[in-house]
Amino acid sequence: MIKNIKQILIIICIGIVSSIKAQNTPFSFTKVTIEKEVYSIMFDKWNNDFKHVVYPKQWLQNIVKVKPGQSIQKAIDKVFNEGGGVVFLQKGTHVLNSTITLRSNITLVGEGREKTILLQGKGIDNAAFNIEAKPQVTDLVIKDLTIKGTREGKVNGILIRGRNESRHSRIMLQNIDVTDWSAQGVHMKRTNNIIMDNCNFQYNGSAGGLYHNVYFLYNKYILQSDCDMSYPVLGKGNKYTSCEYVLAQRCTIKDTKTNGIQADHDEAGYLFFHKYHVSGCARVALWFPCENYYDKFNYTENPKYAPQKVILNRCEIVNNTWGAMWRSVNNSYVINSVFDNKNIDMGLLKSDVTMENSTFKKGNEIYTDVKQWPKDVKILW
Incomplete structure (x- = not known):
């Protein structure tokens, strides 16, 4: 009886080891390590509302x-x-x-x-x-x-x-x-x-x-x-249209002929950018318009068509023509970040964005009317 029990235990152990080895082959993916600070800030600003990916x-x-x-x-x-x-x-x-x-x-x-x-x-x-x-x-x-x-x-x-x-x-x-x-x-x-x-x-x-x-x-x-979306030939580095529950950490976009990141349209929200570096954009590094994707040539300030609940943490937005130009973006935060751009660091039209422990070397502009918006930044790119 004892020998049978030992044999059963040995078989079970071999099965467990074989299963572990099978799950750690060169073909298996490696899970991404998310920095603890990300979880901490998410909970502080959003409680448990952010929904993470399923592998x-x-x-x-x-x-x-x-x-x-x-x-x-x-x-x-x-x-x-x-x-x-x-x-x-x-x-x-x-x-x-x-x-x-x-x-x-x-x-x-x-x-x-x-x-x-x-x-x-x-x-x-x-x-x-x-x-x-x-x-x-x-x-x-x-x-x-x-x-x-x-x-x-x-x-x-x-x-x-x-x-x-x-x-x-x-x-x-x-x-x-x-x-x-x-x-x-x-x-x-x-x-x-x-x-x-x-x-x-x-x-x-x-x-x-x-x-x-x-x-x-x-x-x-x-x-x-840890993704690099630099050097798009004619378009943008990354476009997030109608995207919810986005976490992008340690990503890079350099040297675009237009904008670096665009986020827009309905259902856009809970965007967390952590240690995102954007530089060398000929237009706007972070372009968050208030655009109806299906009627984009009619101007709107309806927050439904702009991303809501955005967090930038420890981001570097430097050496772009404009750092960030946002319309009707609300319940959002810029934390521990550095902006140093050629014209404006952040231009905010009817937006509710809280700045915490961040540096804006060129300076920001707060607009209350679209007539104040700079003419060389087209409202409907």
């Missing part, structure tokens, strides 16, 4: 390897049809001559962003990676690779478009570069629980000023950590 699930036992020249789509479809798993893209250049359709329960992983390169081929006219409104996609991880465009056509690096009734959810990008796409580097629409960690989204948007390095539209629960 993807992973199926790590089923692994399909893909060499350069082999079909990535066939591997994704095979793993998906088997209930989920890993598509392991081996080192080298994988030329994409057709759009890759992403599916649920997939971990798409390379050997490192400098080793596994996915390069735009001649047959792509929409996106390198695509998810349509149907079917709903959940639990997708892309990590350790580079998705590189050629700036030809109007092509997105990653394009995800969901529906309100069945949003895509639990999408994670970790340790990837998305560069040189003529349209958006990454465009995610009606998608929840998005995590971007240690990623570079740069040199995208060469096809026009409406294309950006990263463009979020109607998304909820976003975590960005």
